[in-house]
Amino acid sequence: MGTLTNKRILLGVTGGIAAYKSADTVRRLREAGAEVRVVMTAGAAEFITALTLQAVSGHPVHQQLLDTGAEAGMGHIELARWADAVLVAPASANFMARLAQGRADDLLSAVCLATESPVAVAPAMNQQMWSNAATQANLATLKKNSIGIFGPAEGSQACGEVGPGRMLEPTELVALVSDLFASGELDGLTVVVTAGPTWEAVDPVRGLTNRSSGKMGYAVAEAAVEAGARVILISGPTSLPDPERAHTIRVESAQEMHDAVHAHIADADIFIGVAAVADYRPTQIAKDKIKKTQEKMTLDLERTPDILASVAALKPAPFTVGFAAETENLEQHARQKLATKNLDIVAANRVGADLGFGTDENSLLLVEPAAVTELPMQPKARLARALIAHVAARYRAKHSAKVHTLRRP
Numbered sequence: 001m002g003t004l005t006n007k008r009i010l011l012g013v014t015g016g017i018a019a020y021k022s023a024d025t026v027r028r029l030r031e032a033g034a035e036v037r038v039v040m041t042a043g044a045a046e047f048i049t050a051l052t053l054q055a056v057s058g059h060p061v062h063q064q065l066l067d068t069g070a071e072a073g074m075g076h077i078e079l080a081r082w083a084d085a086v087l088v089a090p091a092s093a094n095f096m097a098r099l100a101q102g103r104a105d106d107l108l109s110a111v112c113l114a115t116e117s118p119v120a121v122a123p124a125m126n127q128q129m130w131s132n133a134a135t136q137a138n139l140a141t142l143k144k145n146s147i148g149i150f151g152p153a154e155g156s157q158a159c160g161e162v163g164p165g166r167m168l169e170p171t172e173l174v175a176l177v178s179d180l181f182a183s184g185e186l187d188g189l190t191v192v193v194t195a196g197p198t199w200e201a202v203d204p205v206r207g208l209t210n211r212s213s214g215k216m217g218y219a220v221a222e223a224a225v226e227a228g229a230r231v232i233l234i235s236g237p238t239s240l241p242d243p244e245r246a247h248t249i250r251v252e253s254a255q256e257m258h259d260a261v262h263a264h265i266a267d268a269d270i271f272i273g274v275a276a277v278a279d280y281r282p283t284q285i286a287k288d289k290i291k292k293t294q295e296k297m298t299l300d301l302e303r304t305p306d307i308l309a310s311v312a313a314l315k316p317a318p319f320t321v322g323f324a325a326e327t328e329n330l331e332q333h334a335r336q337k338l339a340t341k342n343l344d345i346v347a348a349n350r351v352g353a354d355l356g357f358g359t360d361e362n363s364l365l366l367v368e369p370a371a372v373t374e375l376p377m378q379p380k381a382r383l384a385r386a387l388i389a390h391v392a393a394r395y396r397a398k399h400s401a402k403v404h405t406l407r408r409p
């Protein structure tokens with residue numbers, strides 16, 4: 001089961017008896033780490049109050065499509081873009097019919113049509129309604145349209161009948177939503193990721209560092225875990241918790257990061273250097289706190305080891321991805337770095353006031369010898385997933401190309 005940390009899940013609730021379980025579904029999704037927003041149909045509001053779902057989700061519940069107030073805040077297109085996945089649970093027979101027809105005359109149907117993210121429904125209805133040829137035809141259409149179908153289960157129903165049509169339990173739904181994010185693109189591979197800044201001590205209490213928060217590197221590590229990789233995250237000082245299911249190693253200086261990387265790189269198929277490693281460090285670290293005795297002082301600095309270049313120079317080298325934080329001439333600098341360090345991909349991002357470091361959103365320009373791909377501004381978790389999908393595709397292409405070369409007589 002994948003984790004839902006940093007995932008934005010839009011829960012659609014429609015008008016069925018099982019709507020009473022929606023509050024628990026929200027709670028379980030949040031326990032799994034997701035941020036949850038709820039959209040209710042008018043039918044659902046007859047079964048459970050918006051107030052309950054607002055209280056458990058921590059956000060106002062969205063109900064109206066044609067509402068000027070809502071459109072000024074988070075309207076249907078924003079909700080569709082916001083969601084990393086949409087789960088409709090319970091999904092009524094009526095809602096399945098609307099979704100199968102591609103209707104957009106209520107907020108939830110419109111969001112489902114407008115989103116690029118995966119949509120799944122958890123049907124819940126009387127067993128006759130489920131078995132009805134019309135519902136089964138709608139089901140077939142939804143499957144054909146790549147809508148995930150979670151359940152239904154069989155058993156005793158609220159109406160007193162027994163048969164298929166019970167909604168899956170909230171814990172089962174959470175497990176299935178988590179699986180939506182488990183791509184398997186990096187199954188069986190080991191990925192080493194560096195993240196965060198480094199700290200180059202000047203004396204026991206002072207040091208040189210930078211504004212990297214580690215958010216992007218941690219998101220990349222999490223996305224690689226989701227894609228099925230064994231992940232070793234080597235992190236400089238950050239205030240972020242260790243990502244679940246990655247092996248996290250905490251270091252301070254560029255030298256420590258270099259040594260930790262080289263202690264683990266022999267196992268790595270892919271190396272992604274996201275850390276903002278200091279280029280220079282003091283030539284000497286003062287044993288005691290430096291006193292304020294002079295008007296001016298000069299720090300003597302020397303180069304730190306170049307971790308990316310040292311990994312790319314290994315024989316054999318893992319598939320190597322470097323990050324480049326630039327304030328100007330993004331592609332030009334990235335291309336230079338690609339060539340001089342012999343990397344497979346440089347992921348360049350613009351940094352500066354309110355951009356890149358510490359923020360929750362970012363964009364990337366992926367520069368490769370024969371291609372440039374733009375990943376537009378989006379939350380770092382989603383951006384990291386797009387990056388991992390790109391890296392996985394390029395890694396597979398490179399390695400299948402190698403197999404072809406070896407096989408050629």
Ligand SMILES: Cc1cc2nc3c(=O)[nH]c(=O)nc-3n(C[C@H](O)[C@H](O)[C@H](O)COP(=O)(O)O)c2cc1C
Pocket residue numbers: 013014015016017018041042043044091092093094095124125126129
């Ligand atoms: C007491 C009651 C319980 C209902 N339970 C269900 C149900 O479990 N599943 C279902 O598909 N429809 C059920 N319905 C019918 C839906 O509420 C009805 O089709 C409604 O239009 C659904 O609207 P919506 O899909 O926009 O939420 C029930 C109706 C009533 C009066």
